[in-house]
Amino acid sequence: MRIEAGLHLVMSGGGGFDLTDAFDCNVFLVAAEDGWLMFDAGAGRYPGQVFDVLAEDGIDPTRIRHLFLTHGHADHSGGAAALRDRLGLAVHAGAATAAMVATGDEEGISLGKAKRGGVYPMDYAYHACPVDRVWQPDEEIRFGDVSVRMIPTPGHSRDHVSYLVTTPRRRMLVGGDALFHGGKVAIQNIVDCDIAAICESVRTLAALEFDTLLPGHLAFTLKDGHRHAELALACVNRLQCPPSII
Secondary structure, rough: OOEOEEEEEEEOOOOOOOOOOOEEEOOEEEEEEEEEEEEEOOOOOOOOHHHHHHOOOOOEEEEEEEEOOOOOOOHHHHHHHHHHHHOEEEEEEEEHOOOHHHHOOOOOOHHHHHHHHHOOOOOOOOOOOOOOEEEEEOOOOEEEEEEEEEEEEOOOOHHHHHHHEEEEEOOEEEEEEEEOOOOOOOOOOOOOOOOHHHHHHHHHHHHOOEEEEEEEOOEEEEOOOOOHHHHHHHHHOOOOOOOOOO
16 A cells, blocks of 8 residues: 555554454555665465555565564564565564564464464464564664664563654654554553553653654554654653553
């Protein structure tokens, strides 16, 4: 789904726009001079679906050069192995995410609990994926005319990071599951979900400058996206946790 020149939504499931498998998160493509940058990978249950979307949008999949993971949960990282195998792209992640994704640590990414709780079907197969580049906190790298900065945003999960992406046209926050439309967050009954850390990550995100919010689920915002961080921060400043989408 073309959003505008150089920005596409190519996967989105039941918690979004129903472009692909119901378990997929929102997956965005951002154009850079040397190829496309992909943010998150979906669940990987039906990896061929994204190629149908790419074809409809007129995007050559071989031009997708880099894949950035926000965290290890299966709806965000489960498709990474198939994409890496088929396209030869480079997979990027923070250290904690890389350790779990590379070993297929289902308990570490809370997939085992999610299966036992009926969130994922028991026959869902998670495929481990090598991570080609492990980023340091607040590291920033240029990809031609686009810069990407990794922002640690733990809380929804211990390994969660967000990406501040600056293009010639926009300054975008790829927020994964750290911040959503309406100033909401994602609280789950999993071992590494930490409400205090969620609130501190809201403070971190509210201190950034961005105009576009690209979250892992639900609606995205092209203009005045920072207002969603401000709504979440208002709750935190009242000693409350922002409302959860879950």
